[in-house]
Amino acid sequence: MLIQRHITPALQELAKYYPIVYLGGPRQAGKTTLLKNLFPSLPYANLEDPELRLLAEQDPRRFLKDFPAGAVLDEAQRVPQLFSYLQVMVDANRQLKFYLSGSQNFLMMEKITQSLAGRVGILNLFPLGFSEMEGTPFAPTDLEDFAWRGGFPGLHDQQVPPELFFNNYVQTYLERDVRLLKNVGDLSVFNRFLRLCAGRVGQPLNLSSLATDLSLSVNTVKAWFSVLEASYMIFYLQPFYKNFNKRIIKTPKFYFFDTGLLCHLLGIGSPKQLETHHYFGNIVENAIIADLYKKRSHAGKRPVFWFWQDQHGNEVDLLIEEQGTLTAVEIKSSQTFNTRLLSGLAKWSQVSSNKATSSFLVYAGSQSMKLEQGQLLPWQSALKNL
Secondary structure (H helix, E strand, O other): OOOOOOOHHHHHHHHHHOOEEEEEOOOOOOHHHHHHHHOOOOOEEEOOOHHHHHHHHHOHHHHHHOOOOEEEEEOHHHOOOHHHHHHHHHHHOOOOEEEEEEOOHHHHHHHHHHHOOOOEEEEEOOOOOHHHHOOOOOOOOOHHHHHHHOOOHHHHHOOOOHHHHHHHHHHHHHHHHHHHHOOOOOHHHHHHHHHHHHOOOOOEOOHHHHHHHHOOOHHHHHHHHHHHHHOOOEEEEEEOOOOOOOOEOOOOEEEEOOHHHHHHHOOOOOHHHHHOOOOHHHHHHHHHHHHHHHHHHHOOOOOOEEEEEEOOOOEEEEEEEEOOEEEEEEEOOOOOOOHHHHHHHHHHHHHHOOOHHHEEEEEOOOOOEEEOOEEEEEHHHHHHHO
């Protein structure tokens, strides 16, 4: 089943103005399927194919000669020397259209800024969001199912058992992305690092603690976090400290782009097991924040997300900055509303003078109502409307 991806209008809009469009994102997020279906008249080449990659490396002019009108080039970061030749081609003929995809952000961005600045439009495609799954046979039945399965298209469309899918995904990730991005001698240690990170999701980043647990240096752990970020495994929320710098901690939190993968790394085997897991609240928080992040990214926007926390433990899970305004979002896994859930939003309102209409309490229940401290929203409504 072909899923309508919400990034399509933004991708087509970029293609009007740029001869080269780069679509980044994690492995198996659907980049290849999307580009092939949107631009079926263009030839396709996967540069993970050893023979094609060798030709592109050794004789880039001969390789590109086969694409006189343009092409879809998958995993283009594997042959970065192509970019200089692409620059010459599109400068000579602005009618050419090349669509590049890649699953390693830092490698691609470095080469793009060097060779293709001003000639390339950039977007990122992530696993399916809640609104993309709505109306399909695999729409989530409840919050636990939504968080546990995640949004990788292949898992849903091909009905692969999650345990099998994610085992293969992690192995492929370690063998391809980790080895390419960083010279990691023992992949089993990196695998352990990945699982330890899953156990710290939604918490302030503590490099020293992880380094101690893994018997590694802090610099090594820091470098490995760069690998996770570069391969679209995780993203950061920085603390919001404007006007509150004496009260605010300044350590970022990190989240996974896909909570299905997160649940797999934590050994959670079913939505029922997730419901009683001691990380349930963190995982629900991750699922909501990641979905709101993907929604904006797929619309061609740059998400500006923060969290707020003071030295007394008062906090708000998410601050969304858009058009000069801040929207405060507190996320709870409870299905039952009580006023204690509003404590973080109430404190935030005091110190920020944030209007109650810009504050939302998102929870697992079904009621929606206006409150003195903001608005109560069921999780589905939040993902559609925030």
